[in-house]
Amino acid sequence: MDKNELNEEEMQIWHLWKGSFQSIFGRVVKEMSEHTGLSEGDYGVLDRLVIFGNGNLRQQELADSMDWDKSRLSHHLTRMEKRGLVTRKPLETDRGVQVIITSKGKSALDEARPIVAKAIRKYFLDQLTAQDMESITMLAERTKTGVQ
């Protein structure tokens, strides 16, 4: 078969995969944002701040943990700071910056958690068979470190 084109079935698989991810993921994100005013990025930032840093993390560590580049995170934190969800404080030790969750940010996160959990369960987990879970795990394993 020509390696430079896809047959019907191959294209089908690609579109099904893309379509179901975007549909399911979109529903979860929409449910969260409608009920809490947080975007997916907001949630990721706040979650990591408390999970990994007990409320505060150095900006570069936060970026790494989210797999975001520093520019993207900088822009995002600027917006979040404006809304009072986090604050930034320069470190004395080096030129790094400490990102700190505010009490408002903490409440927003606490409020969002069960909503996100329910949405993930409803739109995603409840739709999965044991075989699906195995496939997801194995595929992630196989593609984890990247394809050369």
Added chain:
Amino acid sequence: MDKNELNEEEMQIWHLWKGSFQSIFGRVVKEMSEHTGLSEGDYGVLDRLVIFGNGNLRQQELADSMDWDKSRLSHHLTRMEKRGLVTRKPLETDRGVQVIITSKGKSALDEARPIVAKAIRKYFLDQLTAQDMESITMLAERTKTGVQ
């Protein structure tokens, strides 16, 4: 188990699924945009114009086929028109608009096709087992019409 929170394993599955989609999909899109200058949206528009409409489609049909709302498509077409990939022409029959691929758009699409195909094969298809394909198909089937 509490329906309002996720355990370790459930969260794990969610993150693996999200992570591998975003990683694989991101690579495909990046490969295309770097080699052709087309975004995913550009490719989708051009592809549908020739596949479904032999080069031209009414704007609303195009929007439906992409699962985009009219505003999103309108903005996107404005940008594509500026780059010479498509043109728009009002219909006489009603107040609809005909979207027409230009020769430049056609060449860009023809150039992109094999690049996209190769990227999808390399980053996605080649990583799948038969079981993965079955899971993808079944999950899409199960969630197709939406979750009530």
Added chain:
DNA sequence: ATAGCATGGTTGACGCGTCAACCACAATAT
């Protein structure tokens, strides 16, 4: 006749993402 509604599309504002340029500072190489 007119009020209401549906269809097909545009527009502006604003959040989000990426890229390239930039800045400050320190450590290292020439």
Added chain:
DNA sequence: ATATTGTGGTTGACGCGTCAACCATGCTAT
């Protein structure tokens, strides 16, 4: 001493997505 490189972060421009408001036109119900 000066140039280079690396780290940590900011900024502006611009493409992309969403939402709400808007416009024109035609159809339908009162």
